[in-house]
Amino acid sequence: xxxxxxxxxxxxxxxxxxxxxxxxxxxxxxxxxxxxxxxxxxxxxxxxxxxxxxxxxxxxxxxxxxxxxxxxxxxxxxxxxxxxxxxxxxxxxxxxxxxxxxxxxxxxxxxxxxxxxxxxxxxxxxxxxxxxxxxxxxxxxxxxxxxxxxxxxxxxxxxxxxxxxxxxxxxxxxxxxxxxxxxxxxxxxxxxxxxxxxxxxxxxxxxxxxxxxxxxxxxxxxxxxxxxxxxxxxxxxxxxxxxxxxxxxxxxxxxxxxxxxxx
Amino acid sequence: xxxxxxxxxxxxxxxxxxxxxxxxxxxxxxxxxxxxxxxxxxxxxxxxxxxxxxxxxxxxxxxxxxxxxxxxxxxxxxxxxxxxxxxxxxxxxxxxxxxxxxxxxxxxxxxxxxxxxxxxxxxxxxxxxxxxxxxxxxxxxxxxxxxxxxxxxxxxxxxxxxxxxxxxxxxxxxxxxxxxxxxxxxxxxxxxxxxxxxxxxxxxxxxxxxxxxxxxxxxxxxxxxxxxxxxxxxxxxxxxxxxxxxxxxxxxxxxxxxxxxxxxxxxxxxxxxxxxxxxxxxxxxxxxxxxxxxxxxxxxxxxxxxxxxxxxxxxxxxxxxxxxxx
Numbered sequence: 224x225x226x227x228x229x230x231x232x233x234x235x236x237x238x239x240x241x242x243x244x245x246x247x248x249x250x251x252x253x254x255x256x257x258x259x260x261x262x263x264x265x266x267x268x269x270x271x272x273x274x275x276x277x278x279x280x281x282x283x284x285x286x287x288x289x290x291x292x293x294x295x296x297x298x299x300x301x302x303x304x305x306x307x308x309x310x311x312x313x314x315x316x317x318x319x320x321x322x323x324x325x326x327x328x329x330x331x332x333x334x335x336x337x338x339x340x341x342x343x344x345x346x347x348x349x350x351x352x353x354x355x356x357x358x359x360x361x362x363x364x365x366x367x368x369x370x371x372x373x374x375x376x377x378x379x380x381x382x383x384x385x386x387x388x389x390x391x392x393x394x395x396x397x398x399x400x401x402x403x404x405x406x407x408x409x410x411x412x413x414x415x416x417x418x419x420x421x422x423x424x425x426x427x428x429x430x431x432x433x434x435x436x437x438x439x440x441x442x443x444x445x446x447x448x449x450x451x452x453x454x455x456x457x458x459x460x461x462x463x464x465x466x467x468x469x470x471x472x473x474x475x476x477x478x479x480x481x482x483x484x485x486x
Numbered sequence: 487x488x489x490x491x492x493x494x495x496x497x498x499x500x501x502x503x504x505x506x507x508x509x510x511x512x513x514x515x516x517x518x519x520x521x522x523x524x525x526x527x528x529x530x531x532x533x534x535x536x537x538x539x540x541x542x543x544x545x546x547x548x549x550x551x552x553x554x555x556x557x558x559x560x561x562x563x564x565x566x567x568x569x570x571x572x573x574x575x576x577x578x579x580x581x582x583x584x585x586x587x588x589x590x591x592x593x594x595x596x597x598x599x600x601x602x603x604x605x606x607x608x609x610x611x612x613x614x615x616x617x618x619x620x621x622x623x624x625x626x627x628x629x630x631x632x633x634x635x636x637x638x639x640x641x642x643x644x645x646x647x648x649x650x651x652x653x654x655x656x657x658x659x660x661x662x663x664x665x666x667x668x669x670x671x672x673x674x675x676x677x678x679x680x681x682x683x684x685x686x687x688x689x690x691x692x693x694x695x696x697x698x699x700x701x702x703x704x705x706x707x708x709x710x711x712x713x714x715x716x717x718x719x720x721x722x723x724x725x726x727x728x729x730x731x732x733x734x735x736x737x738x739x740x741x742x743x744x745x746x747x748x749x750x751x752x753x754x755x756x757x758x759x760x761x762x763x764x765x766x767x768x769x770x771x772x773x774x775x776x777x778x779x780x781x782x783x784x785x786x787x788x789x790x791x792x793x794x795x796x797x798x799x800x801x802x803x804x805x806x807x808x809x810x811x812x
Binding site for chain 2: 273300323
């Protein structure tokens with residue numbers, strides 16, 4: 224029996240002027256899993272995630288969130304189910320970490336109603352989950368890259384989403400901060416049951432944390448499957464054009480990918 | 487007290503409120519005939535038929551109130567535009583919103599002089615048109631801050647040329663063409679106060695209610711949409727509000743530049759970018775700046791008056807250059 228589908232993409236096409244960036248993509252995201260989208264530069268990964276998160280309107284096709292067309296839902300109602308973390312989060316704002324996380328509760332506030340205690344509880348929870356409780360009074364733009372990324376994640380989970388989309392959450396971070404973010408995302412999935420869809424550059428991170436890998440090439444989905452299936456096949460060879468060696472990580476039983484040379 | 491603490495921000499706002507009162511009294515006291523503070527209150531409270539009563543009630547009092555209201559409107563307009571256009575240099579004067587308002591306002595004055603009551607509405611449409619053209623020119627998958635300024639300068643030049651042309655061809659019909667171009671409070675009185683007051687009140691109420699939305703919008707369009715803000719509707723309504731505030735100011739005193747640039751910026755430097763505090767501080771500081779500048783413009787070369795717009799340009803142009811270099 225098939226699991227619950229939380230998000231579905233049907234016949235999605237996006238073009239900029241005459242260039243097709245996304246070419247008729249179909250994709251189903253099952254509840255509770257971690258998906259990683261990988262693929263070479265310019266294959267359309269970021270555009271796909273931006274379209275799934277309603278930032279870009281597609282020329283053709285639809286995105287469904289729990290069965291409803293995402294572009295027809297009220298944006299506040301989308302925000303209560305789905306949170307997004309984009310790649311560049313430069314901001315003019317000089318909000319503190321706590322204020323930023325409070326903004327994550329925006330969708331739940333109407334003019335006068337909305338429980339203050341409830342919000343405070345959830346903001347505290349989000350800060351704790353991301354281990355930012357001690358940083359809550361700092362201004363976001365004074366934080367280091369890793370801390371700042373955690374602050375944005377805290378804001379996203381304060382939305383209490385069922386699904387979290389992330390576009391290269393570890394770019395520009397050093398290795399320990401990369402791992403810290405990946406572990407945080409995994410915890411959110413395992414402990415809170417949040418479905419994760421993220422674009423990643425690092426194939427090994429993708430293979431280690433994902434339940435399913437989605438490989439994109441030339442603006443289409445080339446293949447989708449669990450990490451072993453994807454890495455052991457010739458998929459990566461033809462998509463990334465590299466000769467690679469696959470080994471097994473003895474601790475996690477996940478495949479490790481080592482690119483040896485360009486072909 | 488820490489600079490970004492709540493207490494500091496509130497203290498700053500209280501300080502500005504005191505300054506508003508001080509500047510207001512100063513403007514009423516100063517002039518060719520000096521009038522003491524106590525006497526000012528006396529003649530405001532009762533009409534004793536004196537010359538001083540006439541000077542205060544008919545000239546200085548409405549003029550200072552008008553200066554304060556114009557200051558509030560232009561400063562709030564600038565603060566809003568900087569947020570929605572994601573550009574610290576946005577000011578209704580610099581990016582052509584005021585010129586758009588001015589051209590449409592003047593067009594009504596010369597073509598339908600019998601329908602003067604529509605000047606503010608026409609000015610509003612001119613301001614919205616200018617804003618629309620700026621977005622159209624500057625939009626390329628999101629707003630590019632530098633394109634906003636370039637587009638704005640072009641729009642400003644275009645509408646400015648339209649105003650100059652109109653003033654040349656219909657110079658007989660437009661009273662005080664020169665003062666219009668430079669923004670002047672000279673010879674303005676209660677009718678102008680009545681024209682602008684409703685917009686100022688509405689503007690203050692609306693910005694205070696929706697300050698949080700602007701706080702979220704400056705996080706960036708993607709982030710704002712992600713947490714549930716209707717980005718397009720928010721940007722459109724704030725732009726319309728900024729246009730309305732600028733248009734109402736333009737329609738009573740002409741083109742007064744730089745208030746919307748200097749004020750929000752100085753406020754931001756002092757208490758930061760949280761619009762919940764920035765809006766009230768900006769409104770008060772705007773009132774202070776225009777009242778002070780006008781008092782200065784009126785008294786420095788007494789009995790000759792210089793348009794307040796010239797004072798503002800002398801202050802504002804170097805400030806603009808300083809911001810560009812920062």
